[in-house]
Amino acid sequence: MVVSRQRGEVVIRRLIEGWASAVRARKVRDVVAHHTDDVVMFDVPPAVAVRGISAYRETWLPFFRWLREGNGTFDIVNLDITAGDTVAFATALLRCGSKAELARNKRSRLRLTIGLRKVHDRWRIAHEHHSFPAD
């Protein structure tokens, strides 16, 4: 059981690192490849909550534009995973900002919490919560 949990952490770490890498590569198909259909995201922009995989997918297109135009970064600085048998959560800090923002040290630390559950024996992201500390 301990081994299976450690194995879960390894799988989830790879999944989240792959997701962040897909964001940087601006490949929406890979970004949404490991989510549940009913994913709920608390995102940075004004909407209180984004519900469902279609709405989730749509949030990435303006972000990809911003990443490209601002020469932005989306790099995981640290990632901690707590995995059980079928439910897990992860907390991460990311270096996230446009080149100009990072030069001013503005909005640099994105906080991210991810909730996962196992569906048909595969880990899926069911929840994301992104925020910057308040100014």
Next chain:
Amino acid sequence: MVVSRQRGEVVIRRLIEGWASAVRARKVRDVVAHHTDDVVMFDVPPAVAVRGISAYRETWLPFFRWLREGNGTFDIVNLDITAGDTVAFATALLRCGSKAELARNKRSRLRLTIGLRKVHDRWRIAHEHHSFPAD
């Protein structure tokens, strides 16, 4: 196993509702009663992350002052729980603001994600992520 998970959800719901109730009552002892020593909080104010139960406890005193002086609310509007055997996460929206802010419909929806793990057979809060949608 299904029964034990449903039971987990019931216990966790009661725990989180009790925690929010302790916040409203401004009883710091009850607010911190069900956390792990190494709790990590991504809070609304500027600190990127608050680490450890002592630092966590300290964040509540200015919030209690704000609640009292602003005649503020901290009410759970909805709460969803995903529980496994030893790990769980919860997502919630809260109506949170001073009386004046709520009258202007400002900062009304606090988003909250909670990560929990079982320690000596009792559910404990190991992580909280609080944020308001960006303006």
